[in-house]
Amino acid sequence: MKEVRETSENVLLLDGGNTLFGDRLAQETQGQAIVEAMNLLGYDAMVLGDMDFWLGLDVLRQRMEEAEFPILSANVVIQGAEQLFATPYVIKEIGDHKAAIIGLTNQEAADAAGGAIVVLDPLEALKDYVAQVSEEADVIIVLSHLGTEMDLQLADEVQGIDLIIGGMSRDVLDPLVWIEASGTVVAQAGYQGQWIGVVSLETDSQGKVAGHEGQVVVLTGEFADDPEMRAFLDQYK
Amino acid sequence: MRRIKLVVLVALAVVGLAFWGCGSPTPKRPLELTVLHTNDTMGFTEPCG
Numbered sequence: 001m002k003e004v005r006e007t008s009e010n011v012l013l014l015d016g017g018n019t020l021f022g023d024r025l026a027q028e029t030q031g032q033a034i035v036e037a038m039n040l041l042g043y044d045a046m047v048l049g050d051m052d053f054w055l056g057l058d059v060l061r062q063r064m065e066e067a068e069f070p071i072l073s074a075n076v077v078i079q080g081a082e083q084l085f086a087t088p089y090v091i092k093e094i095g096d097h098k099a100a101i102i103g104l105t106n107q108e109a110a111d112a113a114g115g116a117i118v119v120l121d122p123l124e125a126l127k128d129y130v131a132q133v134s135e136e137a138d139v140i141i142v143l144s145h146l147g148t149e150m151d152l153q154l155a156d157e158v159q160g161i162d163l164i165i166g167g168m169s170r171d172v173l174d175p176l177v178w179i180e181a182s183g184t185v186v187a188q189a190g191y192q193g194q195w196i197g198v199v200s201l202e203t204d205s206q207g208k209v210a211g212h213e214g215q216v217v218v219l220t221g222e223f224a225d226d227p228e229m230r231a232f233l234d235q236y237k
Numbered sequence: 238m239r240r241i242k243l244v245v246l247v248a249l250a251v252v253g254l255a256f257w258g259c260g261s262p263t264p265k266r267p268l269e270l271t272v273l274h275t276n277d278t279m280g281f282t283e284p285c286g
Binding site: 017 | 266267268269270271272273274275276277278279280281282283
């Protein structure tokens with residue numbers, strides 16, 4: 001990450017969900033250590049996945065307040081309240097461009113939350129929000145925790161999306177998928193932090209994807225531990 | 238009469254400039270964007286095994 005940030009002018013760091021709950025440290029700290037680590041790494045946005053709701057809504061809300069980045073979902077509402085549980089999208093200024101990042105959560109989140117939320121149709125939610133953000137942003141990124149099959153359907157049925165960063169199906173999309181008909185790049189980078197995806201986009205002056213390339217990097221032992229992150233994690237041993 | 242003609246000409250010039258400004262969006266520089274992404278990390282902070 002540091003290497004990319006030193007060599008590239010415009011960088012976003014995004015997460016496709018199912019991040020805050022799972023392994024030992026996440027469970028023992030109820031996701032707090034994970035949010036702190038993500039703050040340290042400088043994440044720009046994350047989408048809620050079903051496993052994140054295993055924390056329970058109260059704890060999850062607390063984690064969302066502690067996060068120094070938006071945790072998104074455009075299609076999860078509180079049961080009986082018709083109110084979105086999370087921020088649906090965020091607009092990031094990048095140079096003289098604006099990038100909208102819209103989050104979509106999978107249906108399984110409703111069960112994970114014990115019925116405290118309702119998960120709306122992600123396709124319809126996306127159509128509504130793409131129409132809304134298109135007035136302001138010229139680059140549209142979808143953070144999707146819906147699985148690759150659904151991501152391909154979104155790219156096919158919703159015009160105007162430049163990039164879909166996926167999750168849930170835990171696919172390693174290398175090479176990434178390019179949907180020429182819609183001009184959409186679809187990417188996903190495995191699971192359990194074993195990989196990190198790198199997508200490079202070139203857009204024209206109107207914000208349309210004019211070039212793309214990407215790879216999924218395997219995080220082997222060849223990568224030395226970052227001293228700052230090592231020191232942070234060691235305090236939990 | 239000459240003054241009226243001058244005022245009308247200036248007014249037309251101002252209106253013309255306004256329409257020209259509205260119809261000509263300022264072109265943006267092409268964007269080069271790098272997106273780093275992760276997913277389903279499930280709280281893993283150390284390699285498995």
